[in-house]
Amino acid sequence: MYRSKFSPSDWKFDEHIADIFDTHIRQSTPFYDEIQRMIVELANVFIVDNAIICDLGTATGEVIYNLNIKNPSRNLTFYAIENSVPMLKKAKLKCEEFENVVYINEDINNFIFPQSNLIISVYTLQFINKNNRQDIINKIYDSLEKGGAFILCEKIIIDNEFIANSYVKFHHDLKKRNKISNDKIIEKENSLINVMYPITYEENCHIIQRSGFSTIQTFFQWYNFICIIAIKD
Numbered sequence: 731m732y733r734s735k736f737s738p739s740d741w742k743f744d745e746h747i748a749d750i751f752d753t754h755i756r757q758s759t760p761f762y763d764e765i766q767r768m769i770v771e772l773a774n775v776f777i778v779d780n781a782i783i784c785d786l787g788t789a790t791g792e793v794i795y796n797l798n799i800k801n802p803s804r805n806l807t808f809y810a811i812e813n814s815v816p817m818l819k820k821a822k823l824k825c826e827e828f829e830n831v832v833y834i835n836e837d838i839n840n841f842i843f844p845q846s847n848l849i850i851s852v853y854t855l856q857f858i859n860k861n862n863r864q865d866i867i868n869k870i871y872d873s874l875e876k877g878g879a880f881i882l883c884e885k886i887i888i889d890n891e892f893i894a895n896s897y898v899k900f901h902h903d904l905k906k907r908n909k910i911s912n913d914k915i916i917e918k919e920n921s922l923i924n925v926m927y928p929i930t931y932e933e934n935c936h937i938i939q940r941s942g943f944s945t946i947q948t949f950f951q952w953y954n955f956i957c958i959i960a961i962k963d
Contacts, residue, residue, distance in 0.1 A: 741921035743789075748816035751790050757908040758918070759853070760901070760952040766852075768950060769881055770796045772959055773848055776879045777801060781847040784809045784873075786838055787854025791821030791831075798828045806830055809844065813837045838866060843873035850881045856928045863929070864937050871941040874962045880943070883950070883957040887928045897953040931956055 747754070756762050770793075777783070777797075781804065785793045788810035798806070808831045812818040818835055825831050834841065839862050843849070849870050855863060870880050888894035905915050929937075931948075935958070938946055943960040950957035 741918070741925050743814035743817050745816045748790070748814070748820050751817065751820065752792070755789075757910055758905055760904055760955055761950070765883060765950055765957060766792060766796055768957070769793060769850065769852070769883075770800050772879075772881060772949065773797055773850070774800060776848050776877070777804060777806065778847060780805045780807075782807045782809070782844055784811060784843060784846050784849045786811050786849065786851040787857070788812045788821050789817050789852075791824040793850055793852060794821070794828075794831055795824050798825065798830070808832065809834060809846075811836055811838060811841055841869075843869050845875060846873050847875050847878045848881070849874060849878075852881075852883045853885065855882065856884050856926050858927065860927050860929060864940065867937050867941040871943060871962060876962055878962050880938070880960045880962075881957070882934070882938070882960070883955070884934060885926075885928045886931050886934065886954050886956050888954055889930060894954070900953055928954075934958065 743751075759765075773783070774797075783794075783797065783806060785791075785808060788794060789812065791810060794808045794810055797808070808828075810818070810821050810825075810831055811834045812821065813836060815835055818833055822831075822833055838854070838858060855866065858866060867880075874880065888897060902912075902915050906912070934956075935946055938958070938960050942962070944963050945961040947959050948956060949959055
């Protein structure tokens with residue numbers, strides 16, 4: 731059996747990952763560009779003039795860049811929250827033409843959310859310990875203006891073992907189609923064991939609902955990848 735040369739805890743959003751992130755996430759995440767397009771489309775339903783938007787785990791700033799391009803004259807303010815300094819540097823570089831971005835090098839667990847119209851988390855909360863997830867969603871709900879929205883994209887776990895294994899295979903097949911070798915696929919999977927904490931779709935919805943959201947809607951799913959929008963009524 732193949733054994734990775736990396737330990738499970740070795741996955742870090744360091745300088746190396748920051749340098750390849752935009753290419754890597756498109757190779758390994760299904761319909762990444764379409765999800766980004768959908769996020770912008772949905773976000774624009776909730777964006778008003780002078781809106782405040784938080785991007786949790788902003789990575790290289792893709793969401794903020796795309797929303798700025800689509801809203802050049804709305805006087806928006808973005809908070810780019812990212813605990814990886816190398817990733818935040820990439821976000822600053824990608825969004826250097828915009829003067830409406832506040833860059834915050836902070837752990838989401840410790841971040842004090844401003845009153846916001848929109849909060850977005852794209853494959854970020856899955857790296858937060860399950861025990862802390864409810865507190866974060868509570869803070870998100872409390873900080874949103876009435877009528878504001880929370881957009882969440884996550885990798886989820888599947889309770890049924892047969893279906894779960896099938897989904898893993900389909901995901902590996904996608905990566906192989908995108909020229910990622912089998913060895914690299916296994917290395918990545920092993921390296922995430924102790925740093926990624928996905929939960930089921932039902933658990934995600936329960937946490938969101940328990941925080942106070944009553945309107946919760948799925949807008950994308952590809953096997954065990956899912957995107958949800960929740961509205962503060």
